[in-house]
Every structure is written in C-alpha cells, then in structure tokens.
Amino acid sequence: MTTTLIGVCFAAYIVSALLYIVHLKVRRPAWRRGAFILVVGAFALQTAILGWRWWAAGFLPVTNLFATQFFFSWALAATYLYFELRYRIGGVGLFVIFLNLLLLASVLPRDPALPPLIPALDTPLFTLHVSFSFFGYAFFAMAFSLGTLYLVQRRLSHPLLPTLPQLRKLNEESIFLGFVFFTLCMLAGMLWAYVAWGYWFSWNIKGVWSFLIWLFYAGMCHAKFVRQWQGTGYAVLSVAGFFLVLFTYLGIGLLMSSNHPLE
Amino acid sequence: MSAVRLWNFLCSLKLAIVLASAAVALLVVGSLYMPSRPSLFGAMDRMPLGQWYAQAWSQQPEAVWWVPAMGILIILLGINTLCCTLDWLFRLKSRWRKTGEYLLHLGFVLALAGYVWGSFDGFRNEGMRIAVGQTVAIPSFPGHYLMLEDVEIFRRTPRAIPDAASTMVLLRGDTQISRYQIRTNDPLIHGSLVVVPLSFSQAAAGIRAQISGVGAVDLLPGAVFALDGGATLTIHDFYPWAMRRPDGSVFPRGENPVRPALELELNNPDRLIWRGWYFPQDGLPPELAEAGVRLRPVDLVYRPIGLFTVNSDPGAPLALAGGIAMTAGVFICLFSFYSKRARGDRPEIT
Numbered sequence: 001m002t003t004t005l006i007g008v009c010f011a012a013y014i015v016s017a018l019l020y021i022v023h024l025k026v027r028r029p030a031w032r033r034g035a036f037i038l039v040v041g042a043f044a045l046q047t048a049i050l051g052w053r054w055w056a057a058g059f060l061p062v063t064n065l066f067a068t069q070f071f072f073s074w075a076l077a078a079t080y081l082y083f084e085l086r087y088r089i090g091g092v093g094l095f096v097i098f099l100n101l102l103l104l105a106s107v108l109p110r111d112p113a114l115p116p117l118i119p120a121l122d123t124p125l126f127t128l129h130v131s132f133s134f135f136g137y138a139f140f141a142m143a144f145s146l147g148t149l150y151l152v153q154r155r156l157s158h159p160l161l162p163t164l165p166q167l168r169k170l171n172e173e174s175i176f177l178g179f180v181f182f183t184l185c186m187l188a189g190m191l192w193a194y195v196a197w198g199y200w201f202s203w204n205i206k207g208v209w210s211f212l213i214w215l216f217y218a219g220m221c222h223a224k225f226v227r228q229w230q231g232t233g234y235a236v237l238s239v240a241g242f243f244l245v246l247f248t249y250l251g252i253g254l255l256m257s258s259n260h261p262l263e
Numbered sequence: 264m265s266a267v268r269l270w271n272f273l274c275s276l277k278l279a280i281v282l283a284s285a286a287v288a289l290l291v292v293g294s295l296y297m298p299s300r301p302s303l304f305g306a307m308d309r310m311p312l313g314q315w316y317a318q319a320w321s322q323q324p325e326a327v328w329w330v331p332a333m334g335i336l337i338i339l340l341g342i343n344t345l346c347c348t349l350d351w352l353f354r355l356k357s358r359w360r361k362t363g364e365y366l367l368h369l370g371f372v373l374a375l376a377g378y379v380w381g382s383f384d385g386f387r388n389e390g391m392r393i394a395v396g397q398t399v400a401i402p403s404f405p406g407h408y409l410m411l412e413d414v415e416i417f418r419r420t421p422r423a424i425p426d427a428a429s430t431m432v433l434l435r436g437d438t439q440i441s442r443y444q445i446r447t448n449d450p451l452i453h454g455s456l457v458v459v460p461l462s463f464s465q466a467a468a469g470i471r472a473q474i475s476g477v478g479a480v481d482l483l484p485g486a487v488f489a490l491d492g493g494a495t496l497t498i499h500d501f502y503p504w505a506m507r508r509p510d511g512s513v514f515p516r517g518e519n520p521v522r523p524a525l526e527l528e529l530n531n532p533d534r535l536i537w538r539g540w541y542f543p544q545d546g547l548p549p550e551l552a553e554a555g556v557r558l559r560p561v562d563l564v565y566r567p568i569g570l571f572t573v574n575s576d577p578g579a580p581l582a583l584a585g586g587i588a589m590t591a592g593v594f595i596c597l598f599s600f601y602s603k604r605a606r607g608d609r610p611e612i613t
Contacts, residue, residue: 058420119426119447122419176600183367183593187586190374195448198459198574199387200582201378203307205297212290219283222276229280 002112005049006070010104012042013077013097020091024160032090039084039097043077050074057114062130063121065253066110071130072249073103075138083142087170092162095145096138125192132185139178140217140238140245146171147238154232168231171238172224179217186214209248216241273346282340289336293329300326309389311576312382341375344368363599366592373585380578385455388573394466395567398434404456404575408434412442414463414567427463429569455577461570467503467520468566470543475557481564482525490556493532500526503563505540513540520563529554 019035050071053061061067077100080093150167152158162170189210194200201207220237223229229237272278297304303323307315312330319327351358351365386403393399398410412430419426431451433441443451451458469483476491486498502515505524513524528538529551537550543560551558 058422116422116424117420118424119419122423122426123448125448173600176596180593180597183589187590187593190582190586192448194457194579195450196459197308198450198457198572199308199381199576200579203304203312205294208290208294208297212287212294215283215290216287219280219287222280222283225276226280 002049002053003108005045006104006108006112009042009045009049010101010108012038012045013101013104016042017094017097017101020094020097024091027160035090036084039077039081043074043081046070046074046077053112053114057117059117059122060127060131061114062127062134063117064115066107066112068130068134069103069107069110072134072137073100073107075131075134076100076103076141079135079138079142083170083174089162089170092149092167092170093142093145095148096142099141120196123192123195125188125195129185129188129192132181132188136178136180136182136185137245137249139174139181140242143171143174143178143238144242146174147235147242150235151232151239154235164231168234171234175217175220175224175234175238175241179214179221182214182217186210206248206252209244209252213241213244213248216244270346270350273343274350275343276347279340279343279347282336282343286333286336286340289329289333293333296326296329303327308387310387311385337375338379341372345372348372360599363592363595363597366588366595368592370585370587370589370592373588374582375585377576377578377580377582377585380581381576382578384577385575387575390461391571391573393569393571394468401456401573404573406436407456409458409571409573410434411569414569416463416567427460427567427569429460429463429571431458431571433458455575455579457572457574457576457579459572459574461572463567463569465565466518466568467501467523467563469498469501469564470523470525470560471562471564473559473561479561483564492555494536494554494556495530496556497528497530498525499528499538505542507540507542523563527551529556 016035016038019031019038023031023035050061053067060071062071076096080096080100083089083093146167149161150164150171153161153164153167161167190200193202201211220234220241223237224234300323303319303326306318309315310318316327316330319330345368348365348368351361351368388402391399391401391409393409393411395411395414398408401407401409410432412432414430415428416425417428418424426447428444428446430442430444432439433451433453433456441451441453445451445458445460447460450460469481469486471479471481473479474488474490474496477488480486480488482498482501484498484500488496490496502513502524503518503520504516504522505513506516506522507513513526516522522542522544524540524542526539527541529536536554537548539548539550541548541551547556547558
C-alpha cells in the first residue's frame with residue numbers, strides 16, 4: 001500500500017516536472033497551474049503517508065535508508081513549495097523536483113516495513129536532530145539549484161529565466177534558511193550526544209563532516225557581505241557546498257563506518 | 264600597526280572567511296586519514312582530546328599532524344568571533360538589530376571555550392562494569408564512588424527493544440550526593456560528571472547451594488551463615504572463572520562462569536578453622552568436610568550488571584550556555600530576516 005501511494009507521488013512529480021519544462025518554453029499559466037497543483041497534491045499525499053507511518057510506528061520513522069530518503073524527499077517538496085508560494089519560482093526549482101524524483105525512485109524498490117526503534121533513538125532530540133538536518137539539506141539543495149541557474153543565466157542572459165539579482169537574493173535566502181536549520185540540527189545533536197554518550201562533540205567521521213558543513217555555510221553567510229564573493233562566487237560556493245552535503249549524507253552513511261549508518 | 268588597525272584586523276569579516284575556509288580545507292584533508300586508521304581515530308571519543316593527542320602523536324604523528332593545526336585555526340576563528348562580538352557590544356546602540364547574529368557568534372565562542380576546557384581537563388571512562396549492589400570507585404575522580412542499587416528491564420512500547428532503568432547512587436566517601444534512575448538518553452548529571460548507561464546483561468555473582476542444617480542459600484560475597492554447632496561460614500569473594508597458580512594463590516581469569524570458585528572462611532566461636540578457595544568442580548575441601556560442613560552446590564546465582572560511561576567535562580556547562588545563546592540567536596535571526604523581507608526586501612519573480 002505504502003509503495004503504491006509513493007508510486008502515485010512519483011508519477012505526480014514526474015508529470016509536474018514535465019509541465020514545468022513545457023511552461024519554460026510555452027508561457028501559458030495553465031501549464032504552470034497544473035504543475036503546481038500536482039506538486040501540492042503529491043506533497044499532501046507524502047505528508048499523509050509520513051503522518052500515517054509516524055502514527056503507526058509511534059515515532060518519526062527516519063531510522064533507515066528508506067525512511068530517511070522518503071523524509072528528505074518530503075522536505076525537498078516542502079522547500080520547493082515554500083519558494084513557489086513565496087516567490088512563484090516555477091521551473092527555477094526544477095532541480096529540486098528532479099532530486100526529489102531520484103530519491104523517490106530509490107525509495108520505491110525498498111522495503112517500507114517500520115523497524116523497531118532502538119532505545120537510543122527514542123527521544124524528541126533525535127526527531128528534532130533529523131528533521132532539522134533534512135530541512136537544512138533541502139534548502140542547501142535548493143541553493144545548489146539556484147546557484148547553478150545563476151551560473152547558467154550569467155552565460156545565457158535568457159529572458160525566460162529570473163534576473164541575476166533575483167537569483168542571488170533567492171540563493172542567499174536558501175543558504176540562510178539552510179544554515180538556520182542545520183544549526184538547529186547541530187544544537188539538537190550536541191544535546192542528544194551529551195545525554196546519550198556523555199560527550200557533546202563526536203570525532204566520528206560524520207560528526208567531523210557535519211561540523212565541516214556547518215563551518216562552510218557559516219562562512220557563506222559571511223561571504224555575502226564581501227563584494228568579491230557576491231554573485232558568481234556565491235553561486236559556485238552553493239554548488240560546491242551541496243557536494244559536501246551529498247558526501248556527508250550518502251557518502252559517509254553508505255560507504256564508511258560511522259555512528260550514523262544508513263542501512 | 265596601530266591599536267585601532269589591529270582591532271579592526273581582529274574583527275575583520277575577511278579574516279573570519281579566510282580562517283573558516285582554511286579550517287574547512289584542513290578538515291577535509293584531515294578526515295581522509297580517519298577511515299584508514301579506525302583504531303587510532305576511534306579512540307578520540309574515549310578520552311579528552313588533549314590526552315588522546317598525547318598518545319596519538321607518539322604512535323602515528325604522520326596521521327595526526329592536522330589536529331593541532333586545526334585547533335589553532337579554530338581557536339583563531341574563535342578569537343576573531345569574540346572580537347567581532349565585543350565590537351558589536353561596544354556599538355550596541357546603533358547595531359541592536361543584529362542581536363540574533365551576534366548571539367550566534369557569542370554562542371560559538373562559548374561552545375568553543377567549553378570544548379577547549381573539556382579537552383584539557385576532565386576524564387572519560389567508557390564501559391565501567393557495575394553489578395547490582397556493587398560499589399566501585401570512579402577512576403580519575405578520587406573519593407567518589409558509584410553504587411548500582413537496582414536494574415529494571417522495561418520496554419517503552421510493546422514492540423520496542425528492551426531498555427534498562429538503573430538506580431545509581433553517587434557517593435563522596437560514605438556520603439550520598441546524588442541518586443538517580445538513569446536510562447538511555449536520561450543520564451545522571453552532577454556538576455561536570457555524567458553517568459550514561461551503555462548496555463546491560465547479567466553475570467554470575469555466586470553459587471546457590473544446599474547446606475545441611477541451613478537449607479538452600481545463595482553464597483554471595485559478604486554473606487555469613489550460622490552452621491550447626493556454633494560455627495560460621497563467611498563468603499569473602501567469588502570468581503566466575505578462577506585459576507590457581509602453582510603457589511596456590513587464586514586469580515580471576517574472566518567473567519564467563521567456566522570454573523567458578525568461592526573464597527570461604529570457616530570459624531568456630533573461638534578460632535579460625537579454615538580459609539581458602541572452594542572450587543565446586545573439585546569437590547569440598549577436606550578441611551571443611553572434616554569440620555562437618557555438608558555443602559552441595561545446586562546452581563549459579565546471576566545478578567544484573569550494567570555497563571556505564573562515566574565522564575567528566577568541566578566545559579560542558581559553558582558549551583550548554585553557548586548552545587542556548589545560539590538557539591536564541593537563530594530564532595531572533597529568523598524573526599529579523601522575515602521582518603526585513605516584510606519591509607519590502609523581496610525579490611519578485613514572474
């Protein structure tokens with residue numbers, strides 16, 4: 001049942017991505033409205049699935065690869081809708097929808113069974129830590145999308161794409177919100193580590209790279225005030241930062257031994 | 264360089280970016296050493312950083328050179344952040360709108376100071392084994408003891424994996440200074456000391472036996488039994504896996520009940536009859552049999568045992584203060600951000 005419903009979401013996101021692509025070429029409001037309605041519908045269904053699984057498990061199910069990818073996908077959709085509702089970005093956020101589709105495609109063949117919760121994860125600090133982390137990642141993904149588009153627009157100056165100042169402002173907002181969520185994730189993680197392990201900073205590879213990401217984006221929040229780093233530099237940093245995020249989430253989680261395994 | 268220029272340099276935004284970039288680059292390089300040396304870097308969380316580094320440098324200096332370099336960069340970043348915060352405080356009247364940002368700065372400085380403090384002071388003991396009823400001294404914390412009163416196994420929900428609630432008493436000498444039922448994610452915290460449960464199991468603690476004239480009893484260390492004829496049998500010690508040296512002395516080999524042994528003492532009211540080790544697998548020592556003791560071992564007695572992490576981090580309260588400042592800073596930043604956008608700073612995209 002869960003897999004079927006996720007399949008419905010997947011289909012809706014695919015169609016909406018196609019409609020957005022069509023709308024980039026043919027500027028008719030109906031295409032865009034249709035795409036938006038599909039994203040809202042898929043997001044609502046994803047929210048219902050997540051809510052049902054949370055209710056059935058008794059905890060936010062984000063303890064294995066299936067569950068974290070599904071949650072990340074949901075956070076990406078929420079981030080996209082935030083920018084769409086606030087700034088009507090339309091096809092500008094296509095990368096985020098593509099990433100969402102990749103995540104859902106990876107989720108579909110996996111077993112959706114709810115695993116029992118180990119006692120160490122049975123705390124609101126875990127729920128906060130993971131939720132904030134994926135919202136941080138989602139905003140960083142959006143920043144990647146906007147940064148890439150900035151670099152493209154700088155070369156093309158295409159009239160269908162937003163202007164460079166608009167993209168820059170959106171990118172800065174995305175980085176700022178990502179940094180806010182990631183900081184909250186780190187703070188919840190610090191507190192949780194202290195009560196669970198007796199120390200609040202772990203030199204485990206995941207802890208080190210999470211601090212690295214935090215430092216990187218903290219630097220970016222400062223770089224926007226330096227003239228040389230505004231615009232192109234900031235866009236390049238947004239792209240580079242997302243590779244650090246991807247490596248921290250997937251590279252370390254899947255390839256290395258860490259205290260944040262993803263099985 | 265004049266004092267003003269030096270101060271401006273220390274508060275410089277560009278200096279912060281350079282230091283943060285250098286720290287990020289160094290962390291990327293340094294973390295490349297970590298996966299290939301799990302035993303070296305895996306020990307980093309088991310002791311304060313200063314203690315770990317002293318050991319690691321003597322073993323593999325080529326793999327840990329980046330740690331002090333990283334420390335210097337982060338401390339310089341901390342000094343830069345502190346100077347920025349002080350500079351903001353001096354101009355608070357005109358820059359109060361940046362309160363959120365500077366609370367974040369202050370929080371980072373406090374957390375960093377807490378980490379540096381905890382890296383050179385305090386201690387970490389991972390995997391302290393304490394059986395129910397046992398009192399053990401806390402290593403590196405003279406005069407302080409932990410006594411495990413009780414362990415209760417429970418499930419938070421019917422499907423949940425079992426957890427343990429351990430009633431732990433912290434003693435200074437003979438005086439109880441704290442008593443708390445600790446569980447996973449709910450440790451005993453007293454000042455800089457934190458006691459965290461790791462896992463639980465059960466261990467052989469003694470032998471259940473039939474003693475003629477007494478009945479079925481548990482022979483546990485510390486127990487005393489009055490026997491027929493006024494004699495007393497005292498249980499001094501128990502080893503689940505005991506080994507005897509050629510000179511006759513006995514030592515513990517491990518925790519598995521492979522070859523259990525009890526140290527017993529038999530006394531008449533007026534004199535010591537015998538004291539020595541009793542190995543049930545070898546039969547009753549002749550001295551006890553001759554004194555009329557009839558003892559038949561029936562089973563092993565098990566008792567719950569807990570594994571605990573006992574750490575002391577004097578910098579933790581400072582780091583907590585930093586965390587609170589950062590949390591407040593983040594929310595004020597958010598509020599301030601949306602206020603600014605509501606005032607018209609909003610990109611329009613159509």
